[in-house]
Amino acid sequence: KAGVTQTPRYLIKTRGQQVTLSCSPISGHRSVSWYQQTPGQGLQFLFEYFSETQRNKGNFPGRFSGRQFSNSRSEMNVSTLELGDSALYLCASSLGLAEPTDTQYFGPGTRLTVL
């Protein structure tokens, strides 16, 4: 079974631009969660999508948004990029069940650098 895939793997943008990152979950997984990882703040939860609906949201400004398609693939968008948005953006997929045994599996991440 293929794992979680993320594209692109690396991205360089300048301040003020916007960016879209893509995540394809493991086949059969309906939940996609996005995380931002920085050296200073560690791994922080952005949002979760399940069945094309945002189900959970972290504490990030509205410049960070996402969506999920009917095939469970997800995209996240960051508008008006700031230097502090430079980070590794990780997506994780799971079945999306409430059961404790429903585990999240991570993709390799997209390394975003904002200049």
Next chain:
Amino acid sequence: GQQLNQSPQSMFIQEGEDVSMNCTSSSIFNTWLWYKQDPGEGPVLLIALYKAGELTSNGRLTAQFGITRKDSFLNISASIPSDVGIYFCAGRMGRRALTFGSGTRLQVQP
């Protein structure tokens, strides 16, 4: 929000030594997970724990779900150079998002 305290922050050990790291939380979880992350890659799941008191092994790795549901530890026995990386604990309650510890950076001297 919830905080996970993970310790130690870093460890430098000799090959063959055993390693222990732990996480404590201010809130209870019903799932504890341990991940390993290599530079530039996403975290890889090592061990998942679903029940208070549960002790689970995966090869040289052993992890336990604390009886209070507020802590977990990970042991690595007979470390080898490929154990190098950052180890993260993560807790989850219901359908809430994972809460991650700050990571333990492990370096192994051959």
